[in-house]
Amino acid sequence: MAIFLQTMSAKLGIATGQNLPQLCGRVFSRKINWFFWVAAELAAMATDLAEFLGATLGFYLLFHIPMAFAGALTAVITFLIVYLSKYGQRVIEVIITGFVAIICIAYTLEIFLAKPDWASAGLHTLVPTIPGGEAVLIAVGMLGATVMPHVIYLHSQLVQHRNKDSTEAEKKRHLKMERLDITIAMNIAFIVNAAMVIVSAAVFYKNGVAVDSIEQAHQSLTPLLGAASSGAFGIALIASGLSSSAVGTMAGQTIMQGFVGLKINDNVTRLITMIPGMIIILCGVNPMNALVLSQVTLSFILPVPIISMMLLTKRKDLMGSLVNKPVTNVIGWTIAGVIIAANVILLYLTFTGKV
Incomplete structure (x- = not known):
């Protein structure tokens, strides 16, 4: 799903020379x-909330400092990343790649220490189960966390600095390279996300540990797997939160300029989006x-960029030779329908008291 949507966003940017908000x-x-615009900004704020809290919790757990101080430290580092963005997109890409590498190393260690039942993990990857209302809530949240509306807007912008293509053949070649890049990146993301779920199941569920907070999860890892595991958990939280902050800042500017034609200083934007977390x-x-809840919010907003993107990419006057094929339209609208259905089911379960 994420590979398809990211590829569609890239295709839109390559074909038109504009990003999704600009075309809208x-x-x-x-x-x-x-x-x-309102929906996109809500998505950006929900994302910023999650990334800010994630990094703050990481500093809090690793260094045993008060949450308020951890939040201030997160803010300082985030502003530093925003400052570095003035040196170009390549610098931010290197920073994000570094953080992703840290996350991969951390969860490789977690998997090694957790020693999961790989047969069971493989079975439930192919045949997932949703035992109750709370599982639906988590599943919808995971959907919002992995696909993320603001990244759909952003990817159509990220291709622009490489978008020097003037002929249809060059555009198709560019899209082919972007598709490869997206496939590799999304599969790495899938492996990391799967590792998080597998470690949680192998450590907490298997040992009958009910986790009600991030702090409890961190504390439970030490007696179960050792100090290295809890340390890796905290480091992964920090790296994940800070890497997402860079993406969130770029997405925020793309959304603001594209939809309403406003340009606000990155530092001001970042400060505003930190307020809910603080x-x-x-x-x-x-x-x-x-x-x-912030990730569930993303799932509810997700159909908005998907629907707008599908409406635009089916137009030959905009897309030229990269216009959607009929099967592409079917896949895109099916994805939108599945997400909407999942959100409706969650609403039903919520209002009937089953979540």
């Missing part, structure tokens, strides 16, 4: 674009609950 601003009415920290709200 050009094609759709002002009222619709204001709706798209409020949660200062009010003592359970960060894990906030993290889950």
Whole structure:
């Protein structure tokens, strides 16, 4: 799903020379674009909330400093990343790659220490089960966390600095390379995300440990797997949160400029998006609950960029030879339908008290 949607976004950017928000601003009415913008900003804020809390929790758990100080440290490092973005997209890509490498190393260690039942993991990867309402909530949250609306907007912008293609053949060659890049990146992301789930099942579920908070998860790892495991967990939280902060900043500018034509200083944007996270920290709200709900919010917003992208990529006057084939349209609308159905099911379970 993520590979398909990211490829569609890249194709849109390559074919038109514009990003998804810019094209929405050009094609759709002002009222619709204001709706798209509000939805996109909500998605960006939900993402920023998760990444800020994740990095803050990592610093808090690793260095045993108060959450407020950990939040301030996260803010300082995030502003540093924003500052480095002035040296170009390549610098940010290197930073993100470094953080992703750290996450991969951390969860490779976690998997090694957890010693999961690989036969069971393989079976449930192919035949997943959703035992109850809370599992639906987690599943919808995972959907929002892995696909992420703001990245769909952003990818159509990221291809622009390489988009020097003037002929249809060059555009197709560019798309082929982007498809390969996306496939590799998304498969790495899948492996990391799968490792997180497998480690949780192998360590907590297998040992009958009910985890109600990130702190409890971190504390439980030490007696079960040793200090190296809990340390790797904290490092992965920091790397994940900080890497996402770079992506979130770039996505925020793409969304703002494309939909409503406004350009706000990156530091101001970042400061505004940090406020919800700091409020949660200062009010003592359970960060894990906030993290889950923020990702569920992303799932509910996800159909908005998908639908707008599908409406645009089926138009030959915009896409030229890269216009969607009929099977592509079927896949795209099916994905949108599945996500909407999952969200509706979650709403039903919520209102009937089963979540």
